[in-house]
Amino acid sequence: MVTLNNYLLVSGLLFAIGFAGVLLRRNIIIIFMALELMLNAANLSLVAFARFYTVTDATQKVLPNYNGQMLVFFIIAVAAAEVAVGLAIIVALYRARQTTNVEDLNTLKF
């Protein structure tokens, strides 16, 4: 029997993998992909909570709490827009510097 804790643990581990990617990798595109993993980990725990805390509607049907799923829907929409803008910035950066390595992009470094 799958419990809520199973989903939350998997979600936390996925977040940890994404976080490790942001810390360890030097390629800015891979860092961006690891950010997507972290967003998806948050989505998984939101959907798990939405399924756990069910609501009863006017016709006495037991439904998942759709407020959580709506938040996931909006997160996916915003993430798609964010990926488009982020990759355009990376392309502009590559055009200016001919590199995607974050160690070579140190103009703003204090």
Next chain:
Amino acid sequence: MPLYLFWIFAALMLVFGAAAVLNRNPVASALSLVVSLLNLAVLFFSLDAYFIGVIQILVYAGAVMVLFLFIIMLLDLKAEQRRRISLPVVLGGAAILAAFVAQLVTVLHRFPAGDKPFPALTPGLNDAHNIGMMLFSNYNLPFQVIGVLILVASIGVVVLSKRELN
């Protein structure tokens, strides 16, 4: 969903997520991420979130990852050569991650609702219908704001992609 199926798909998702992070070749990394996101969609299906799962496959595994692959191939990135890793960064990262996972396990251990099974739903869930009703009634304003956001993002991408910024 039986427990063994849950663990199979969760393990596949975590293994391919780790492969996406650890792989030296960016194309292989992006393809591992596609598999990881598909397994995440299966976990969404197991939580009776059918519409969200389909959206996950269409938007993430479809559109977003194709965009990533397109950019990787456009920039013609080669596999990274082995660089000297700075030991403090790795040690600090490992310490932060270990603290995070330990905290997660502690919090979940004390979470009272965590060990209860999921409550049963009324059979015949009309998922897409319910989400549509919610989207166009309670969440109508955020939905339109999202439309404006995507418009702004697409204009922004066009401006950013121009060769000369005037």
